Amino acid sequence: MLAEILHTLPQVLIDGLTLGAVYAIVALGYTMVYGILELINFAHGEIFMTGAFIGTAIFLTLGGFGWFAAMPALVALILVLVATSALTGFLGVGIERVAYRPLRKAPKLITLITAIGVSFLLQDLVRFVTELKKGNYIVTAPTMFSEQTTIKASSVLSVFNNAQIKSSSIILIVIGIIMMVALDFFVNKTKWGMAMRAVAQDRETAALMSINVNKVISLTFFLGSALGGATGVLFAVQYGTIDPYIGFILGLKAFTAAVMGGIGNIRGAMVGGILLGVLEMFAAANLSILSHGIFGAEYKDVFAFAILIIVLIFKPEGLFGKAVTEKV
Known part of the structure; x- marks a missing residue:
């Protein structure tokens, strides 16, 4: 059994890091908004989905222009990422406003129900527009960076099998790391980041210290939504097919990653997303082996959520969260 698991380990790690990078960046949107407002923005998964559709629409629209088609694929991708990030960022600001x-x-229950309502509204709006334009709400994204490279893991240790990695996976992981590092730097090293941390700690006191709380909250929604939209584009390029409902289950898993890492903790959301992606790919590859055929790869979500439950039983504040003592 152990030998079979080790055979697939290199491929599991590659696929897990790719998926985990998506979870981590989307989880950042959840944890940033919760840290500022203590609001679970369940519409964030649909902002990710909207970003995937906006990016795909830009690719399909500009693909007919010679100057765009003549661009290097990476430059074209970066331009689409920037445009999509701006559009989804302003979408997030508009939803907040x-x-x-x-x-x-x-009461927080009212805002939670509102977030769920916005989620369904975005789903149906994207489905309506897509069916109106394409006749079908399932869209095939442009095939880019589909070249595969073999990683010769067997040369390192004979028990490993070789692994395949697509160019799109490398680009997704690299751009994901750049976005996460840039956000961490922004929050911890800049004036606006300091204002965000102050508002998260005590909104009323921050307002008394001449911090514009509304602007800080709008900036938080803009950054989280921009990152989510850009990740939607990377997801579409990586996996090829998108529909208006991809944001629901992926958003739920990203929220799970944020809770696992410690809701409200930015670095915790990053680690939680990567960890969840690796666990999910590990379960998809090895659950049948571990259960002697009782459970298949389709139970990978159950495995991931079971890990979450175990973490929360023994460390309810998450892996990187801090226990808070409530004073009465």
Whole structure:
């Protein structure tokens, strides 16, 4: 059994890191908003999905222009990422301004229900527009960076099998790491990042210290939504097919990653996303072996959520969260 698991380990790690990078960046949107407002923005998964559709639409629209087709594929991808990030960032700001800000002093259950309503609204809106334009809500994204490279893991240790990695996986992981490092630097080393941390710690006191709380909250939604939209583009390029419902289950898993790492902790969300992606790919490859055929790869989600439950039983604040003592 152990030998069979080790055979697939290199491929599991590659696929897990690729998927985990997606979970980690989407989880950042959840954890940033929760840290500022203590709001679970369940519409964030749909912002990720909207980014995938916007990026694909830009690719398909500009693909007919000679100057765009003549560009190096990586340059074209970066341009689409920037455009999509800006559009989804402003979408997130608009959602906060219209749906969440008027309910800021309402009970948290009201804002939670509102977030779920915005989620369904975005799903149906994207489905309506896509069916109107394409006749089908399932869209095939442009095939880019499909070249595969063999990683000769067997030369390192004979028990390993060789692994295959696509160019798109390398690009997704590299760009994902750049975005996560840039966000961590922004939050911890810049003036606006300091303002975000101050608002997260005590909103009323931050306002008394001349911090514009509304601007900080809008910036938080912009950054989280921009990162989510860019990740949607990378997801479409990596996996090829998108539909208006990809954001639901992926958003739920990203939220799980944020909780696993410690909701409200940015670095915890990153580690939680990577860990969840690796665990999911490990379960997909080896669950049948571990259960002697009782469970198949389709139970990988159960395996991942079971790990989450175990973590929360023994460390309810998450892996990187801090226990908070409530004073009465």
